[in-house]
Amino acid sequence: MGHRKRQGGHGMTDVLILGGGPAGAVLARRLTGLGHGVTLVTCARRPAVEGLSLRAVEGLRRAGCLEAVAAAGMPAARRVDWNGLHTALNGEHLVDRSRLDAALLRDASAGAVALSHGTAAAVRRGKDGWLAVDAAGTMLGSGRFLVEARGRRAPNAPAQESGPRTLAVGRVYLGPAVETGSAAFSFADGWAWLAALPDGRRAVQLVIDGAESPARADLTAWHAATVASLPQAAGWIAGCAPLGEAEVRDATAIRRSPGVEADRLRIGDAAFAVDPLSGHGAYAAVAWAFAAAAVNTLAADPAALPAVERFVEDRCAGLFAHAADAGKQFYRAEERWSGRPFWQRRAAWPPAPLPTADRGIRRRAVVVNDRIEERPVLVTPALPRGVLAIDGVELGPLLDSVASDRCLDGDLARRCGRQLGQAPGRVAVALAWLANNGFLPGGAKPPSALTTTMKNANS
Template sequence: MSDVTVLGLGPAACLLALALARHGMRPLLLGSRRSRPAVEGVSQRVVEALRQSGCSNALDLLGPRWQRVSCWNAQEVEMNGEFVVERSAFDQALLRDVQAAGIEVKEGLVRSVDPLPEPGRAVAFEHASGRRQTLRAALLADCRGHTAPKTAADRLAGHTLVSLGRSFDGARAQPRTTFIESFEAGWAWGGVDPAGRAHVQVVVLPELLAAHDGDLDAAHAACMQMLGRLPRRFGRALQPTGPARARGIQPALRGVIAEADWLRIGDAAYTCDPLSGHGMFEAASAAIAAVPVINTLLRRPQSSALALRYLDERAESVFRSRIEAAHQHYATETHWRDEAFWARMTRAPSLPALQGTRPGRASFASRPVVEDGYIVERRVVVSGEHPRGVRFIDGIDLGRLDELLHAGAPAAPADIGQHLQAPPEAVARALHWLQAQSLLTHAGH
């Protein structure tokens, strides 16, 4: 009998299942393997998550790190390298790691998810053999990404874009390289290997595709003509090895993320602009963040509401930070500022203030946090800059420090340090930080 039914067989689902198993829980994976080919970059942070999860098969697939070059705002610079994988092969390697860990996997299609009279969901599942089965799931962790069904309108959403990707042969022989370039109609990401195999993805407005009557090959070719440095680096003799493929892109925060029996993890909860190239990292970090939530739901049900609140608030906070980071990065490209794509993407996002925060003012508030593998409520400092709260400065618990000051404890760092069993210099830095937030005036400091 499984504790958690995980929907999906991608990175978020596999890493979540491995993490749950390490914490003594019994996950069951339900889903189908990725069918469409795709090329994706993998950052060093994802590599560290794979190592910590014991994903030897996935790590073996990575190969050497690729050189990474960016041409943005007419400035060409070399950046930290990245790994490049074909997603179908990468997902299959992750799945082998999951099976090697003894985690049960059922391959097939999730046909429907329906509420039950008692707590839980009924999952209608069609096995790869064609056999149909209905499973009862007390707790679902939905990691199906874009295919996860919406149960409410999106809470927040950004601009709609289109990604067009196409693979080629005949590129100039060179070390493994990825290349980012901005151009008048959008931006491009390309990868080329020593055998001359290349992949180029362009991100543009939907209007560009409409201008070519929906012809994906023609639209992609038109973008290739606009690019300057990428074709010079890859060579002009590129020969397509297949048709261009398109997918829609829209940063969006789902309307419902955390229910008592259905959690949305990774892209199923929120999607980000691909500009950062951290899609795999978002999946990995979301999976890791979900573990203490699920641990709390299963083992401390009296704290279920707090755990659900934590998952929901984390998703919204991360989504907002990614939206702002993407906007700031687009704004650094000034060469094409009058073109339609850049005029739209450099427009400041209009997002309502996060509930419970006041721009420019910091205050103490109770927030759900992770402690010893569970979600608990603690006092933290919240502000517009830190909507989820700051609990520690230099190892000093700010809520506990504030309580000591209110209780009339001696305010000297050495005296406070004795109470907190902390170095006086760390206490001094925490006091200085609170003073900078105007949070010591009430205590007479």
Template sequence: MDHQERRGGHGMADVLILGGGPAGTVLARRLTALGYGVTLVTCARRAAMEGLSLRAVEGLRRAGCTEAVAAAGRPASRRVDWNGRRTALNGEHLVDRNSLDAALLRDAAAGGAVLTRGTVAALEQGKNGWRAVDATGAVLGSGRFLVEARGRRAPNAPARETGPRTLAVGRVYHGPAGELGSAALSFADGWAWLAALPDGRRVVQLVIDGADSPARANLTDWHEAVVAALPEAAGWVAGCTPMGEAEVRDATAVRRSPGVTADRLRIGDAAFAVDPLSGHGVYAAVAWAFAAAAAVNTLATDPTAWPAVERFVEERCAELFAHAADAGNQFYRAEERWRDRPFWRRRAAWPPAPLPTAEHGIRRRAVVVNDRIEERPVLVTPALPRGVLAIGGVELYPLLESMNAGPSRGGDLAERCGRSLVQPPGRVAAALSWLVENGFLPGGQSRPGP
């Protein structure tokens, strides 16, 4: 057992995190880097193979999760058969989820988190904080601040938005060793994800509407019949032997309340889970963990900042979910051959509202500044409704304000504003270019009004 891993957690940590997936691990590393004591409680999950986007792995790299990045390996080639056309898209990293989770826990321990293995049966809240206990009543961990990061297994909070009920039915096969690769293909009543690892393991996952789910007793026979009817899927596992029965999991897109209070927060899939077609799952979990670290740090140092933190968390959660939903929607609408079939019709019509937009101008928003959440003036555009605080480390609103000192011409502007803001002229020039491109500084000569 690692010297930072224990089976029972008795000391009160600053933060207690339940769940050792990407969101919980990245948050643990961020908080320990900020000087907080963290206890992370985790339990085994069922085996699965998963595809990670390139930017999800880059997010793990940015968080210092070197073991997880190594476990992700090199990206696999990926092809897509969609709407009658075959295309090659950016690769994805194919991972055995148990191996990835083990690597993530090593990263958490390396960052200074204390690990506890066990299944949480109940949470107890006292005057000094929270305790997680197992079915025998043994304490697994305790902390003054609680973070729920157990994904879809977490006790449900009220749903704010829910997509069409979606199920993923997968089965693992084993065959001859071969090339690393993946594929996605659409069919009349859903779509399939195919994956192959060099050790010979292969996966066929069928994504279908919840209304079409076969009885659990017939799940494997149903999966076998669908695979046999899809030439690409049948060819993918030709000569392979099934390693077990087909298994089903919920893949419905759902956004819940992050439930942020002065001492509690939900992150990752416990706050929102996305449709697998969006490809944003792990990426969104990692991005959410970075934001959550600032939320926890702010509340720990200034509980009176809770209103701003709550606004930030709610807005960030809704934004990440909306972008993932929009990405999935675009793929669903791109398949036109079966647009009248229930599976495709429901998903092409969801989400019912387009991505939020905002009028061009200056607004006050809760943003992350030096690992804290503060309200600052930001510049918003229809395409960037949450606003932009800074470009290359140069805050945009103070840059606009610095131009009030008087008109300037040509190359003098970046140098003069740089002196005023104590910023290198090169960085200021890049920020000025962004202002020009986004209509805040027509011609680079005058300051617009909000």
């Protein structure tokens, strides 16, 4: 795979990304920043009102997607009624998804990404790379590396783990303009998310168990009846008229194989999608910028595939587990309907993981200078992925240096620094971390000795 940028057209580029949502756009910008030519194929999605967490928008800002940040606007007040408690949380950004996607494409274009608009009906390997065509057979784009980022719309890959089947049934209404804001509340057979936008639109989304879903033909009537039975939801749309019919989407937490090969992988919701209650959805999509290191590594060294595959699989599993546990804690916090099937199933998933007691230096795949490499990292039960470095000082070589020194006196940071070619002040910070976690020979250093080390190292 070469390192040349292409500004447009459908010629073969380094990377072909299918899907222009947050995951695809952020990755596209990151890859062009690393010198890869990228074609991003995107199509319009149906209108929707969504909430973005504060950290998801901050992730977009760090990725340079300033148009998307502007489209997200200011955070709106958020109210939560849960387990009989009424709280006001940090707020969330309420966005028109079509507007956000258009802003993401402007960000991608500003980052020298070649855009192609259309729905990819077929994707196949050609002589020199991957080809995407629409239903009429018209070429939409091609690239030597394929990234599948079309979310839940992507062709299915094997499911590695899945939560209870969950559906989100939503409908949008139009009424008098009110203060922008959102609310969430629980009820016996699910929970609801409410949003009010400045233009008078209001959304009501009901999250329910898949087994309780009405027939598609009865969806709108069921939504209207359920909203009428919930005073908070009914009050939210008082004086409003519906805009169209109710729509349903899959909201099941599911982790699929990211399908890492020497010339392709899946990212975003195409690899794993989380329960909306976890609050990690958009943030998880933005967090896929790490996939740039995977593509960058395989472009330079296809033989690195085993390490890249382990890295991506581990990151997917870790991010998914974190989001699943966050959702589980929210479901468990609602105790009023703990005997109802909806709440029972979600309070019990995922099962508690087996505790890990792994501790010490282990070889793990990590990102170093935008490449994935296997390095010695320090693993603890609380940090199973391991820690490569503290303040720029790699812990594996530092521990080797300490072991060869055998003298834990106040000049340790200076001596290790000379051996490793590191500034004594940085080494002292890393030694402090090792001491506080009990990794120095003979256990943690006494506070007095650690203080001497820090003072001498920084003098």
